[in-house]
Amino acid sequence: MIQETTLANGLRIITDFMPYTLSTSISLGVQVGSRHEHDNIAGVAHFIEHLLFKGTKDMPDPLQISETIEQTGGTLNAATEHESTIYWCKIVSDFTEQSLKLLFDMIQNSLFKPQSIELERHVIIEELNGVNDDPSSKTEANLDELMWPATALGRDIAGTKETVKYISREEILNFLSTHYVGSSIVLSVAGNLKHDQVVDAVHRYSSKMSTGEKVEIPEIISTQSSRRFRSEYRDTEQIHMSMGFPGVSRGDPDRYAVDLLCTILGEGMSSRLFNEIREKRGLAYDIGSGVLHFDDIGSIQVFAGLHKTKYEEAIAVIISELDRCKYDIAESELNKVKSLITGRLKLRLEDTRFVSGWNLSQELSSSEIRRPGDVLRDIEAVTVSDVTKVAQKYMTHDRMNISIVGPVGKLSLI
Known part of the structure; x- marks a missing residue:
């Protein structure tokens, strides 16, 4: 209560x-x-x-x-x-x-x-x-x-x-x-x-604490219109790669569709990227995706530690998998990731640390506490069409950013 x-x-x-x-x-x-x-x-x-x-x-x-x-x-x-x-x-x-x-x-x-x-x-x-x-x-x-x-x-x-x-x-x-x-x-x-x-x-x-005033943060608006790439040479055994796209804020209507998209892509051993990059091709040990939501903007990210002589092949496959999400997501696949998110959230609700942090983050971000059940209903309402649309909207090649650290030369894909 x-x-x-x-x-x-x-x-x-x-x-x-x-x-x-x-x-x-x-x-x-x-x-x-x-x-x-x-x-x-x-x-x-x-x-x-x-x-x-x-x-x-x-x-x-x-x-x-x-x-x-x-x-x-x-x-x-x-x-x-x-x-x-x-x-x-x-x-x-x-x-x-x-x-x-x-x-x-x-x-x-x-x-x-x-x-x-x-x-x-x-x-x-x-x-x-x-x-x-x-x-x-x-x-x-x-x-x-x-x-x-x-x-x-x-x-x-x-x-x-x-x-x-x-x-x-x-x-x-x-x-x-x-x-x-x-x-x-x-x-x-x-x-x-x-x-x-x-x-x-x-x-x-807290009786002596002053009320003060909340200080607003400067708004960030992404104006990116072309692909960006940065490499840094290091004598390492792997190519370390992070790929990112500007995403959505905490309160954006597309938030949960984006979250589900990222889960399909890179959450766990049943995700698309894990299976295509690691299981089928052996191009990486560690690969996954994630999403960040801020007050006014967010990001969609993919990270991987890649085979140092086959990293271009791996990046090409990653981009291909991102593109496939724009038109090829099955209802059964979406239902699986909904079940994954629902199950993990329910298990965490037994932990006072998680519950305390959940309520805090809700209040800090929106001054309104949304119960886990409310969020799960919003997730359940997301359709296949919603997910493919956010993939088309946010994972565009002209807003792609790739960062690489390792024994890398010029990347021909960029």
């Missing part, structure tokens, strides 16, 4: 009562991410996420923060995304209130000691070095730059080594005070809990 309360400072609280569980999961979302940053402070949202684990007034030792959750058997973590930052924990239900207290202590009373900032600055630069050193991650990063040039979507969420090197403590604190405010925060709790007790606790722990 879902209940919702909005406090006077604008902070939204969602609880989902799951009486059969022993755990409770808490997801605290802030509507701020890399898309809210100016170019000169790129990476500051991610920087703050790291620093909130480095000590507060009541818990100056970072070890105290992790031990508060871990000594109970729980898990504590966080992630910065393009449009939000999420702090979450999963604990035994008996420790719900102390976990709430910890999370609100972290977002309101972190110390941001100069020495902690300098130490974490080096940690993040090493994180960026890791992305650059990993061919698969580098391929994805290059694809983002190719698809979304001169925008926040085209750079790493963690920023660049240059911006991270020079972000100041003052800039960090200014960004924090602007965005970590009641009107931009959603708390989602799922498990064996009582709504009123959660609301009372959050009211106490």
Whole structure:
């Protein structure tokens, strides 16, 4: 059972009562991410996420923060995304209130000691070095730059080594005070809990938080009209390839048709790409597809680690399979992927972490919580014609982007 309360400072609280569980999961979302940053402070949202684990007034030792959750058997973590930052924990239900207290202590009373900032600055630069050193991650990063040039979507969420090197403590604190405010925060709790007790606790722990104002993100509109290609030579044993097309936003009417299209293409061992590229031809070990939905736009992506002397053949087959989706999808195939999505979603509904995160993402993205059953009904309503139409509409050759990292020369397909 879902209940919702909005406090006077604008902070939204969602609880989902799951009486059969022993755990409770808490997801605290802030509507701020890399898309809210100016170019000169790129990476500051991610920087703050790291620093909130480095000590507060009541818990100056970072070890105290992790031990508060871990000594109970729980898990504590966080992630910065393009449009939000999420702090979450999963604990035994008996420790719900102390976990709430910890999370609100972290977002309101972190110390941001100069020495902690300098130490974490080096940690993040090493994180960026890791992305650059990993061919698969580098391929994805290059694809983002190719698809979304001169925008926040085209750079790493963690920023660049240059911006991270020079972000100041003052800039960090200014960004924090602007965005970590009641009107931009959603708390989602799922498990064996009582709504009123959660609301009372959050009211106490956030009583000094200002309402503030939500900051809108600049809209991104794709104007791509010709194919783009980028290769980067690396002496690797595989060709790492990422292919992308501009897609649809979270609220677009085509969303679920696009999701089903991507499932048909590259989700699991029964998908088209897995069977054509790996099973029938042996051209790759890892291949799949995915979809991203943002507030105003999205993307359709294919990724693969390809045989280094047969990558052109593999890419040609991939493109052929994408094109085949524009006219050749059987009702039985569509029904299979609908069943796959439905089954996986239902299995996840037993996990308080998933339920907490689901409700949070719904509220953050649309200020309306759509139950899984509502989404499944929309998925069930998608027809074969809907899927072929979105394939024709979005997977056009003039909006194709291909990023390759490995021992590659000029690609004759481009």
